[in-house]
Amino acid sequence: MRMRIDELAARTGVTSRNIRAYREKGLLPAPELEGRTGFYTDEHLQRLDIITYLQDRGFSLEAIRKTLDAWSAGGDFSHLLTLKQILNSPFQTEEPEVVSVPELLVRFPEAMHDATLLTRAMRLRLIEPGPSNQLLIPSPLLLQAGVELTRIGVPLAEVLDLFERVRVDLSGVADAFVGIAERFLVRPVELGTDGAPSPSDAIGALEKLRPLALEAVKPILIRELVTAVEDAVARLATALEQQD
Incomplete structure (x- = not known):
């Protein structure tokens, strides 16, 4: 052309x-x-x-x-x-969901009485403006996790606090992985360093970065969750013994 x-x-x-x-x-x-x-x-x-x-x-x-x-x-x-x-490109394809405001409020009844909760969820981009005065849910899986947390008794405000904290923590993890890739893959190619990978090899390695990062983080998270749950159960048992 x-x-x-x-x-x-x-x-x-x-x-x-x-x-x-x-x-x-x-x-x-x-x-x-x-x-x-x-x-x-x-x-x-x-x-x-x-x-x-x-x-x-x-x-x-x-x-x-x-x-x-x-x-x-x-x-x-x-x-x-x-x-x-x-x-x-997304690491995993997840189709966004379009819902009406009443449908969303059925899932999160607390928001019926406190409109700031929906405002905050939009600021965190958990929900976004959708077509025809509806709402767009970029990650239905993440939204459903919030629904389950509220069902077991966690206030919606605390769920939003949790999401914000986790996002900040995971952003640091992502920066660490990308920093390693930049140091050993991208920068050597940019600078023409001796022994630098070819552009094709560097791109191939970058393409593997996200699944590798996920596989590395998953067992660490599971191990830390097991330890945290065991500690919580132990504290609960101690509290019950003291009540007897």
Whole structure:
């Protein structure tokens, strides 16, 4: 596909001025010239997609330039596109659920009397605005876990506290795993370090990161849960003995 700059801008949502700026900063190759008209190709389209993606995640233009140069050094820009797909694809497919407000309130009766609970759940993105004044549940499994906790007597406010705390803790775990991957996979490729993996090998390793992280965390969590439950049962037994 060949496009003039205005066509490229319309397809990507990036202004012609920014396209020229990216070209001047080395983020985009020069267009193919025919006479005085420059024509852009699918590679420009793909690069702009990656540039926008990385900018949205806080990368500076210089960092993006170095990343693009490193990942396309082998002449196969598909490496970087594959990386974007890996980062964007969910680890496990879970179909969102659409519910009405009354249906949600049936599951969480406490929210009928305290609207701030729903507001907080939306802030935590447990529920989101859906079509036709309905609500979207991004993770029905997570929502059902909240339902079960409230059924055994845990107040909904405490359930939300628990979710927020767990999300913060697991965010730290995720950062640790990704930090290891960046240190030993991504950065060596970006810097051209001797002995660095090829882009294909680095992407293959990154693709395995999430299942490996999950398998590593699961037994630790189970072990800690067993210990915590045993401690709670022991405290309960002690309390009952003291009542006799």
